[in-house]
Amino acid sequence: GQNIDQPTEMTATEGAIVQINCTYQTSGFNGLFWYQQHAGEAPTFLSYNVLDGLEEKGRFSSFLSRSKGYSYLLLKELQMKDSASYLCAAMDSNYQLIWGAGTKLIIKP
């Protein structure tokens, strides 16, 4: 079957760094997405990885290891506005997204 695993909740301190991990199992693979979702709002796109390695975009970076079925999202210099759920989604061979349930990130002052 197809499956995405990510932690349910994480807590971090303002100004710190946090890494949110995601493991996936899909039928075929066409890339890994990270979305941010604030409470009561729609998901917004953060990153897309299809090749192994690290992609950096400002304070956010995303890493992919296809051989390990593993990705992480790294958030640096955390701000209070980063409090949100972070959804990992893997694209299968039919170009459909298999979604994780999201990691709720709580930022404390």
Added chain:
Amino acid sequence: DAMVIQNPRYQVTQFGKPVTLSCSQTLNHNVMYWYQQKSSQAPKLLFHYYDKDFNNEADTPDNFQSRRPNTSFCFLDIRSPGLGDAAMYLCATSRDSGGSYEQYFGPGTRLTVT
């Protein structure tokens, strides 16, 4: 600005009373999706349109129907809403070409069933 628009943002309906949610896009994307998302859960794909081709997920209840009269608009019809259908309904679009598969989401419609 190009965007995905959903109306209404909040919808209250009675148990068993049909309801229609709408989505429009100015991105000219050829693929449109309807997701259901309940609190602290992953978005669940209900159906998607690839151009005019309709694709229904195997576990989408018959109570849910969809229409896409043209490229820009898509509708979700819930024929007889039950209490378990209360959720956020998300419309998304993507352009299936050029290796870009990012899905763009509308703001969602939160459905309450009384």
